Amino acid sequence: MRLAVVPGDGIGPEVIGEALKVLSEVAPQIESTQYDLGAARWHSTGELLPESVLTELREHDAILLGAVGDPSVPSGILERGLLLRLRFELDHHVNLRPARLYPGVRGPLSAQAEIDLVVVREGTEGPYAGTGGLLRKDTPQEIATEVSINTAFGVERVVRDAFTRASNRPRRKLTLVHKTNVLTHAGSLWSRVVEEVSLEHPEVAVDYQHVDSTTIHLVMDPSRYDVIVTDNLFGDILTDLAAAVTGGIGLAASGNLDVSRANPSMFEPVHGSAPDIAGKGIADPTAAVLSVALMLDHLGEPELARRIEAAVAFDLATRDHQNPGGTSAVGDRLAALVSSAAGTRSLA
Amino acid sequence: MRLAVVPGDGIGPEVIGEALKVLSEVAPQIESTQYDLGAARWHSTGELLPESVLTELREHDAILLGAVGDPSVPSGILERGLLLRLRFELDHHVNLRPARLYPGVRGPLSAQAEIDLVVVREGTEGPYAGTGGLLRKDTPQEIATEVSINTAFGVERVVRDAFTRASNRPRRKLTLVHKTNVLTHAGSLWSRVVEEVSLEHPEVAVDYQHVDSTTIHLVMDPSRYDVIVTDNLFGDILTDLAAAVTGGIGLAASGNLDVSRANPSMFEPVHGSAPDIAGKGIADPTAAVLSVALMLDHLGEPELARRIEAAVAFDLATRDHQNPGGTSAVGDRLAALVSSAAGTRSLA
Numbered sequence: 001m002r003l004a005v006v007p008g009d010g011i012g013p014e015v016i017g018e019a020l021k022v023l024s025e026v027a028p029q030i031e032s033t034q035y036d037l038g039a040a041r042w043h044s045t046g047e048l049l050p051e052s053v054l055t056e057l058r059e060h061d062a063i064l065l066g067a068v069g070d071p072s073v074p075s076g077i078l079e080r081g082l083l084l085r086l087r088f089e090l091d092h093h094v095n096l097r098p099a100r101l102y103p104g105v106r107g108p109l110s111a112q113a114e115i116d117l118v119v120v121r122e123g124t125e126g127p128y129a130g131t132g133g134l135l136r137k138d139t140p141q142e143i144a145t146e147v148s149i150n151t152a153f154g155v156e157r158v159v160r161d162a163f164t165r166a167s168n169r170p171r172r173k174l175t176l177v178h179k180t181n182v183l184t185h186a187g188s189l190w191s192r193v194v195e196e197v198s199l200e201h202p203e204v205a206v207d208y209q210h211v212d213s214t215t216i217h218l219v220m221d222p223s224r225y226d227v228i229v230t231d232n233l234f235g236d237i238l239t240d241l242a243a244a245v246t247g248g249i250g251l252a253a254s255g256n257l258d259v260s261r262a263n264p265s266m267f268e269p270v271h272g273s274a275p276d277i278a279g280k281g282i283a284d285p286t287a288a289v290l291s292v293a294l295m296l297d298h299l300g301e302p303e304l305a306r307r308i309e310a311a312v313a314f315d316l317a318t319r320d321h322q323n324p325g326g327t328s329a330v331g332d333r334l335a336a337l338v339s340s341a342a343g344t345r346s347l348a
Numbered sequence: 349m350r351l352a353v354v355p356g357d358g359i360g361p362e363v364i365g366e367a368l369k370v371l372s373e374v375a376p377q378i379e380s381t382q383y384d385l386g387a388a389r390w391h392s393t394g395e396l397l398p399e400s401v402l403t404e405l406r407e408h409d410a411i412l413l414g415a416v417g418d419p420s421v422p423s424g425i426l427e428r429g430l431l432l433r434l435r436f437e438l439d440h441h442v443n444l445r446p447a448r449l450y451p452g453v454r455g456p457l458s459a460q461a462e463i464d465l466v467v468v469r470e471g472t473e474g475p476y477a478g479t480g481g482l483l484r485k486d487t488p489q490e491i492a493t494e495v496s497i498n499t500a501f502g503v504e505r506v507v508r509d510a511f512t513r514a515s516n517r518p519r520r521k522l523t524l525v526h527k528t529n530v531l532t533h534a535g536s537l538w539s540r541v542v543e544e545v546s547l548e549h550p551e552v553a554v555d556y557q558h559v560d561s562t563t564i565h566l567v568m569d570p571s572r573y574d575v576i577v578t579d580n581l582f583g584d585i586l587t588d589l590a591a592a593v594t595g596g597i598g599l600a601a602s603g604n605l606d607v608s609r610a611n612p613s614m615f616e617p618v619h620g621s622a623p624d625i626a627g628k629g630i631a632d633p634t635a636a637v638l639s640v641a642l643m644l645d646h647l648g649e650p651e652l653a654r655r656i657e658a659a660v661a662f663d664l665a666t667r668d669h670q671n672p673g674g675t676s677a678v679g680d681r682l683a684a685l686v687s688s689a690a691g692t693r694s695l696a
C-alpha cells in the first residue's frame with residue numbers, strides 16, 4: 001500500500017503530521033511519500049502541479065492532503081491550479097463528506113438533536129467546470145460568465161453512489177438538493193436521473209429539497225437528513241454549514257473518490273490552511289485523522305477505520321473542550337487510543 | 349399612492365390580508381388593486397403574467413406580493429414565468445433582505461448574540477439569468493448547462509446601493525460574499541467593482557468572505573455582519589439561513605427594488621406559499637407586515653415604516669411564542685398597535 005502525502009500550506013503540515021502518527025499505529029505497513037506542493041513551491045518555482053508529479057501521484061493507492069491556500073497567493077491560483085486540478089485530473093467524482101454530531105460535542109444549536117448525515121457532493125463538473133470567461137475586462141462594459149456543466153454521465157455516477165450508500169445505512173433516506181425551480185435545465189437533469197436510479201432502489205426513501213430551504217433545515221432540524229446528494233457548488237456550501245452544526249470545521253473529514261478506482265482517491269480535512277493559526281501548534285488534527293479513517297474505508301480496511309473513529313469518539317466524549325490540548329497533544333492521545341484496548345473496546 | 353396587490357398562492361392571500369389591515373391603519377389613503385396571478389389562474393387559463401397585467405402593474409407605485417407556488421404546478425413554471433419574470437421585467441436589481449433578531453425571539457442558536465444585518469442580493473442577473481440549456485435531452489448523453497451572467501453594469505449598481513446602505517448604518521461594514529477562488533471570472537468582476545466603489549466610501553470598512561465559510565459564520569458568529577452584498581444565487585441561499593438564525597422564515601421580509609424608480613418595486617415575505625398550512629389560518633403574517641414597512645421606507649415614508657417595525661418589535665417581545673395566535677389574531681394585534689399610542693411610544 002503506497003500513500004502519497006501532500007501536507008500543503010498553513011496548518012496542513014501540522015495536522016497531517018498527527019494524522020500520519022495515528023495511521024502508523026493502525027497500519028504501520030503503509031509506505032508514504034511526501035510531495036511538496038502549494039504556496040511555497042509556487043512562490044519559488046512558479047509550479048503548481050507539474051506533470052511529472054501528477055504522474056507519480058497516479059502510481060499511489062491514495063493521497064492524503066493537508067490544505068492548500070495562502071494569502072500571499074492570488075485567490076484561485078492554488079485552488080484551480082492545484083486542488084481542483086487534482087480533483088478533476090484524478091476524476092474524483094464522489095466528494096464524500098460525512099457530518100456527525102459526536103457525543104460530548106456541543107454544536108452551536110440549542111436543540112441537541114442527533115445528527116448523522118453524509119453529503120455526497122459531485123466533484124468533477126457543475127459550476128466548478130471552470131468554463132466561462134470575461135469580455136471587455138476592466139471596462140464598464142465588462143461581462144463575466146460562469147458555465148455550470150452537468151452531464152447525464154457525471155450526474156448518474158454520483159447519484160448511483162449516493163443510492164448505494166443510502167441503501168447501506170440504517171435509515172435508507174436520500175435527499176436530492178438542488179434549485180430546480182430556478183436552474184431548470186440542470187435541475188431537470190438531476191431530477192430525472194434521481195427518479196430513474198430510484199427505480200433500482202425501492203428500499204431507499206427519496207425526497208427533494210431546494211438548497212435555500214436546506215440551509216434552514218440544517219439549523220432547525222438537521223436530524224431529518226441521512227444521505228444528501230447534490231452538485232459541486234451546493235455541496236461546497238452545505239458541507240461547511242453541516243460541519244458548523246456538528247461542532248465545527250475542525251472535525252469535518254472528506255474523501256475525494258474515484259469510485260471506479262482507476263485513479264487514487266484523495267482524503268483531506270474540509271478546513272482550509274488557516275494561516276492565522278499556522279505554526280502555533282494549536283490546530284485541531286481531528287478532521288485530518290478522520291480523513292484517514294475515510295481513506296482506510298475506501299482502501300478496504302473498514303475495521304481499521306472504525307478503530308480510528310472509535311478513538312475520536314472516545315476522545316471527543318472525554319476531552320476538555322475548552323482546553324483540548326495542542327495539535328500534537330490531540331494526535332498523541334488519538335494515537336495512544338487506537339493502539340490501546342480502550343480504543344478497541346469503544347468500538348462496541 | 350397606488351398599490352398593486354398580488355396575493356398569490358397558498359398562505360399568500362392570508363398573510364397579505366393582514367398586511368393590508370396594518371397598512372390601512374397607518375396609510376388609509378393608499379388605494380390598492382388586487383391582481384389575480386398564480387397557480388389558480390395558470391390552471392384555469394394557462395396564463396402566468398399576461399402583457400396587459402404587466403402593463404397595469406407598471407402604472408402602480410409599488411407591488412405587494414404574497415407568495416407564488418403550488419405542488420400542482422411543475423417546478424419552475426410559476427417561479428420563472430411569474431415571480432422571476434416580475435423581478436426581471438421590472439428591473440428589481442436590489443433584492444433587499446434584512447435579518448434582525450428581535451428581543452423576545454429565540455432563534456435556534458444557543459449563543460444569543462445580537463443580529464442585525466441586511467443582505468443586498470443582486471436580483472436581475474447571475475445564475476438566475478435563465479440562460480443555459482439541454483442537449484440530447486432524456487438520453488444517457490444529456491448535457492445541461494446553466495450560465496451565470498454578470499455584468500459590470502449590473503454588479504456596479506447593486507454594489508453602489510450596498511455601500512450607500514452601509515454608509516447610513518451605525519457600524520458601516522460591508523462584506524462581499526462570493527466564491528472568487530473557484531468562480532474566478534465572475535469573482536474577479538465582483539471584486540474589482542467592490543474595490544473601485546470602496547474608494548468613494550472610505551468611511552465603510554470592507555471585507556470579503558467565501559460563501560461556504562459565510563454559512564459557518566452565520567451560525568457561529570452572526571453579529572459580525574452588517575451589510576452583505578452578494579450575487580443572486582448566493583443571496584437566495586444566505587437569506588434563508590439568515591432568516592432561520594433570526595427566528596425563522598415567518599419573520600423575514602424582502603423588497604425587490606428598482607432603485608432608479610423607473611419601475612414599481614415589489615415587496616414580499618421571503619417565505620413561500622406553504623401549501624401544507626394554507627387555509628388553516630395559522631400562518632404568521634409578520635413577514636408580510638414587515639414587507640409593508642420596507643415598502644413604506646422605499647416610498648419615502650420612513651416614519652410610518654418605523655411605526656410598523658415598532659409594533660412588530662412590541663408584539664414579538666410580548667407574544668406567547670408557543671401560542672402566538674392565528675393569522676388574523678396576529679394581524680389584529682399589529683393593527684391595533686400601529687394605531688395606538690403604545691405603538692407610537694415604542695418608537696423611542
Ligand SMILES: CC(C)[C@H](C(=O)O)[C@@H](O)C(=O)O
Binds near residue numbers: 529
Ligand atoms: C478551497 C476550495 C476550492 C474548496 C472547494 O470549493 O471545493 C473548499 O472550499 C472545499 O470545500 O474543499
Ligand SMILES: CC(C)[C@H](C(=O)O)[C@@H](O)C(=O)O
Binds near residue numbers: 182212431432584618
Ligand atoms: C421561489 C424562488 C424562485 C425564489 C428565489 O429563488 O429567488 C425564493 O426562493 C426567494 O428567495 O424569493
